[in-house]
Amino acid sequence: ALKQAVAEAAVREVQPLLEGDTIIGIGTGSTANLFIDALAQYKQDFDGAVASSEASAERLKAHGIPVYDLNGAGTLPVYIDGADEVNAHLQMIKGGGAALTREKIVAASSRKFICIADQSKWVNLLGEFPLPVEVIPMARSYVARELVKLGADPMYREGVTTDNGNIILDCYNFMLDDPLTLEQRINDITGVVTNGIFARRPADVLLLGSESGVQRLTP
Numbered sequence: 105a106l107k108q109a110v111a112e113a114a115v116r117e118v119q120p121l122l123e124g125d126t127i128i129g130i131g132t133g134s135t136a137n138l139f140i141d142a143l144a145q146y147k148q149d150f151d152g153a154v155a156s157s158e159a160s161a162e163r164l165k166a167h168g169i170p171v172y173d174l175n176g177a178g179t180l181p182v183y184i185d186g187a188d189e190v191n192a193h194l195q196m197i198k199g200g201g202a203a204l205t206r207e208k209i210v211a212a213s214s215r216k217f218i219c220i221a222d223q224s225k226w227v228n229l230l231g232e233f234p235l236p237v238e239v240i241p242m243a244r245s246y247v248a249r250e251l252v253k254l255g256a257d258p259m260y261r262e263g264v265t266t267d268n269g270n271i272i273l274d275c276y277n278f279m280l281d282d283p284l285t286l287e288q289r290i291n292d293i294t295g296v297v298t299n300g301i302f303a304r305r306p307a308d309v310l311l312l313g314s315e316s317g318v319q320r321l322t323p
C-alpha cells in the first residue's frame with residue numbers, strides 16, 4: 105500500500121516532464137514495477153523508456169511501452185528508481201536487485217533522478233543494508249581481499265549473475281560514514297565494475313511513503 109502510493113505520486117511528479125517524444129529512464133525492483141504499472145495508463149503521453157534491467161524491459165513491453173537502447177536515447181529528462189537505503193542527503197545504497205550497474209549508468213545519463221521508496225528505506229547512516237559490489241568473475245577473490253582491507257565483510261551472492269555477466273559481492277558490517285570517499289575507493293579496486301553507493305550522484309527528489317502519506321524530499 106505504501107509502495108503503491110509512492111508509485112502514484114511518482115507518476116504525478118513525472119507527468120509535467122512528458123512530451124510526445126520523451127524517453128524516460130526506469131529502474132528495477134518491486135517499487136519500480138508498481139511505477140511502471142501506474143505509468144502505463146499514460147503511455148500515450150510519452151514515447152518510451154530506457155530500462156535498467158531485462159526484468160524492467162520485459163515489464164514495460166508487456167504494457168506496450170517501447171523500450172529503447174540508451175545509446176540511441178541521448179540524455180534522458182528523468183530517471184525513476186527505488187533504493188535499498190536512502191539518507192537525508194538523498195545518497196543511496198542500491199543493488200539489492202543486482203541491477204546496480206545499469207541503474208547507475210541510466211541514472212548518470214538522466215537530468216533528474218526521482219527516488220521512490222517506503223519509509224523502511226530511510227536511514228541516518230548508510231550501511232545497515234549490505235553494500236552490493238558488481239565484480240568481474242575472475243577478480244572475485246582479489247576484490248574480496250581488497251574490500252576486507254577497507255573494513256568490509258564481503259559475501260559472494262551465490263547463484264546470481266548480473267545482466268552484464270558479472271558476480272555480486274555483498275559487503276556486510278560496513279557502515280558508510282563517508283559514502284563519497286568510499287564510493288571512489290571501491291571504484292578504484294581493479295576488477296570492480298560498479299558499487300551500490302550512489303553518493304557522487306544522489307537523487308534529486310525522494311518520494312517517501314509512510315503512514316502519514318507520501319513526503320516529497322530534496323537534499
Ligand code: DER
Binds near residue numbers: 186200204
Ligand atoms: O536493486 C536496486 O537498487 C533496486 O532499486 C531495489 O533495491 C529496490 O528494491 P525494492 O523497490 O523492491 O525495495
